[in-house]
Amino acid sequence: MNMSFEFLRVFSYWDVLLNGLGITLLFTIGAAIVGTLLGFVISLMRVAPSRFIKWPARLYVEFFRGTPMLIQLFWIFFCLPLILGQDIPPYVSVMLSMVLFMAAITSETFRGSLKSISGEQHDACVALGLNFRVKAINVIFPQALLRSIPPLMSNVVSLFKESALISSVGIADLMFVSSNISSSTGRPVEFLTAAAVIYFVVAFPATRLVDLIEKRFLIRFA
Amino acid sequence: MNYTFDFSVLLGNFGPLFEGLQTTLLLALGANVLGLTFGFVVCLMAMASLWFLRLPAKLFIEFFRCTPVLIQVVWFFYCVPILFNVFFDPITMGILALGLNLIAFNAEAYRAGIQAVPKEHHDACVALGLGPWNKTVHVIFPQALRNAIPVLMTNGITILQQSALVAIVAVADLMYAGKMLATDTYRPLEVFTAVAVIYFLMSLPISQVVTFLERRQDASVER
Amino acid sequence: MNTEENINEQKAENAIKHQGFLGSKPLVEFKGVTKRFGDTCVMDEMDLQMREDDRLVIIGPSGSGKSTLLRVLMGLEPIDKGEIHFDSKPYVSVDSKGRTQTDLATRSKVGMVFQHYTLFPHLSVLGNMTLSPVKVHGMGRSEAEDRAREYLGRLGMEDKLNSYPGKLSGGQKQRVAIARALMLEPKLMLFDEVTSALDPEMVAEIEKVMLDLAKQKMAMMIVTHDMYFAKKIATESVFIAGGKVVEKCDPEIMFNEPKEERTKDFLNKVLHLK
Ligand SMILES: Nc1ncnc2c1ncn2[C@@H]1O[C@H](COP(=O)(O)OP(=O)(O)OP(=O)(O)O)[C@@H](O)[C@H]1O
Ligand SMILES: [Mg+2]
Numbered sequence: 001m002n003m004s005f006e007f008l009r010v011f012s013y014w015d016v017l018l019n020g021l022g023i024t025l026l027f028t029i030g031a032a033i034v035g036t037l038l039g040f041v042i043s044l045m046r047v048a049p050s051r052f053i054k055w056p057a058r059l060y061v062e063f064f065r066g067t068p069m070l071i072q073l074f075w076i077f078f079c080l081p082l083i084l085g086q087d088i089p090p091y092v093s094v095m096l097s098m099v100l101f102m103a104a105i106t107s108e109t110f111r112g113s114l115k116s117i118s119g120e121q122h123d124a125c126v127a128l129g130l131n132f133r134v135k136a137i138n139v140i141f142p143q144a145l146l147r148s149i150p151p152l153m154s155n156v157v158s159l160f161k162e163s164a165l166i167s168s169v170g171i172a173d174l175m176f177v178s179s180n181i182s183s184s185t186g187r188p189v190e191f192l193t194a195a196a197v198i199y200f201v202v203a204f205p206a207t208r209l210v211d212l213i214e215k216r217f218l219i220r221f222a
Numbered sequence: 223m224n225y226t227f228d229f230s231v232l233l234g235n236f237g238p239l240f241e242g243l244q245t246t247l248l249l250a251l252g253a254n255v256l257g258l259t260f261g262f263v264v265c266l267m268a269m270a271s272l273w274f275l276r277l278p279a280k281l282f283i284e285f286f287r288c289t290p291v292l293i294q295v296v297w298f299f300y301c302v303p304i305l306f307n308v309f310f311d312p313i314t315m316g317i318l319a320l321g322l323n324l325i326a327f328n329a330e331a332y333r334a335g336i337q338a339v340p341k342e343h344h345d346a347c348v349a350l351g352l353g354p355w356n357k358t359v360h361v362i363f364p365q366a367l368r369n370a371i372p373v374l375m376t377n378g379i380t381i382l383q384q385s386a387l388v389a390i391v392a393v394a395d396l397m398y399a400g401k402m403l404a405t406d407t408y409r410p411l412e413v414f415t416a417v418a419v420i421y422f423l424m425s426l427p428i429s430q431v432v433t434f435l436e437r438r439q440d441a442s443v444e445r
Numbered sequence: 446m447n448t449e450e451n452i453n454e455q456k457a458e459n460a461i462k463h464q465g466f467l468g469s470k471p472l473v474e475f476k477g478v479t480k481r482f483g484d485t486c487v488m489d490e491m492d493l494q495m496r497e498d499d500r501l502v503i504i505g506p507s508g509s510g511k512s513t514l515l516r517v518l519m520g521l522e523p524i525d526k527g528e529i530h531f532d533s534k535p536y537v538s539v540d541s542k543g544r545t546q547t548d549l550a551t552r553s554k555v556g557m558v559f560q561h562y563t564l565f566p567h568l569s570v571l572g573n574m575t576l577s578p579v580k581v582h583g584m585g586r587s588e589a590e591d592r593a594r595e596y597l598g599r600l601g602m603e604d605k606l607n608s609y610p611g612k613l614s615g616g617q618k619q620r621v622a623i624a625r626a627l628m629l630e631p632k633l634m635l636f637d638e639v640t641s642a643l644d645p646e647m648v649a650e651i652e653k654v655m656l657d658l659a660k661q662k663m664a665m666m667i668v669t670h671d672m673y674f675a676k677k678i679a680t681e682s683v684f685i686a687g688g689k690v691v692e693k694c695d696p697e698i699m700f701n702e703p704k705e706e707r708t709k710d711f712l713n714k715v716l717h718l719k
Contacts, residue, residue, distance in 0.1 A: 078410040175292060199293060200285060
């Protein structure tokens, strides 16, 4: 290795990189909130009694979990405007694709925790004479929600990582700015590494937090 | 909706898509071979009692699990040649980049599988007079593997999907072929839909098997 | 001990009733109840009666359908044939399409305690106890809380009112589960191996609670593997096997000189294991 690296140069682009991170976080958090709500609705649709509600929901989830997010993004970015016959601003189509991705994985999370509530709990509800409404609102949902917290947070971390894809349609997120700087300065090692480290610095503590919540906090209530 | 579909573009251009599909399958297969084998090695290292084995393995796992695959792929394609002065053909590079990611995720899957073996089984081995080797090979690993298989398969499909990212660094996989075709024919709707369906059809059978296995394991746990 | 005396007294009283000196109403009547799981017939045209303020202990080999019997009575399992009367009124029956009909008003007069406590982990002890009275039975919150406090007090657990189930010991959880079932003032309590998951010291704790309930003349149906406790608490005992009631008699007779061969075999096995 006879190369010299100038990692210090990264610091002169600090604000640009941070701006990129800001965009990444903005899209991640926005899509996480909307996607979680949508995912919750989808999970309820999937346990609905009517198959006209159940099957479209199932197809949607399977399709979004069974295709690369990149193609989803491209499809919404390039194809949806053609179908609607109307331009869609890039940030809208990007947001839409992240929301749909998040909703698909999150609906599975909710469905899993709904299913994980043991049969004995359902028996206890009968023995206590609880009607369907009280059982759902006071017994099943709160537990399912509590149990969903750790996997839900993991989903947000996944979304954060997947969000790097939006750079490929020109959104100026962390991935986009770092690869731009690395090609304009001709220093990919410094800037790509810096970007990777920034992603890591955000995601790693988040995954630790998930573990912590799972082990310390939820064990008492779920 | 006033768009007129013209799926005939697909028929005339199936060749490039098919070549791309072969590359995608090669990438996924290669990455899975790396992931299943070295993932196990890294898992053992991460669980070792010697810190100089454990620490690097853990760092490796956490780093690959906590950064976007896209940056891993881009980094690998741009930085490895500069840093190590080595050049491979794009497909090998792709397999290595995706493989490293899968190694990290599979190592974690193996670890979870091993830890899911009940503590009583370790005690039972002691009670039965099985030494560490016999215990590990005949009691712990078989169960751990059984626990891990659904996750390993899910990770396998995930890497198939993530392999689409190599299109961004111009490896001619299915995604890349689709992108090219969409631009050449001005028919993104038909082409991208077809590409999405192809990816979906590839992962569908495996995800059905995973669902089946998980259901069976759930049922056996209940007993 | 005071409790013991009281119980013996009551047993004597029940024995008299049994011989028809004091007429007492039947509380539960199984009439030809059949229950199948696929091909296995767990209850085969079973007939069984239980009188008011009886304490009926159900014994039988593992897999003989003791839990199923209680679950059917709780309305947790549909049946295939027959009917159940509660308090001389139809309670569970099978309609012409083979569907099980359960009278919900009657069902709320039956309470049940399970082997694994089944407290709701996300609710405090108080929340667990007041959920059904407040949300379903329209009791005022403060009234429900007062009652919960009183019941917990009787079980020596006022200080755990605001604890979460995850922080309680097995015995404490089971006491809360019993108190939770009592909140609705049921006419009949069902206990399915409620001490099986507990450490021995806690077993005694729960058994004491159940003996206290017996003293208050609560009607109970109890499934247990503890024959000594069964003998102590029962006013009536039944041995079931092969989907049928094999023998039903006074516990003194059942545990000392059972008539049926199968009962003898079973009791020999379990009592000698002890
Ligand atoms: N949900 C179910 N599905 C299928 N079979 C069942 C189900 N529940 C119980 N059984 C079967 O019914 C029979 C009676 O079961 P039950 O649990 O009532 O027995 P038990 O007398 O309570 O046994 P134990 O003493 O072991 O608790 C068993 O053969 C059991 O396998
Ligand atoms: Mg049982």
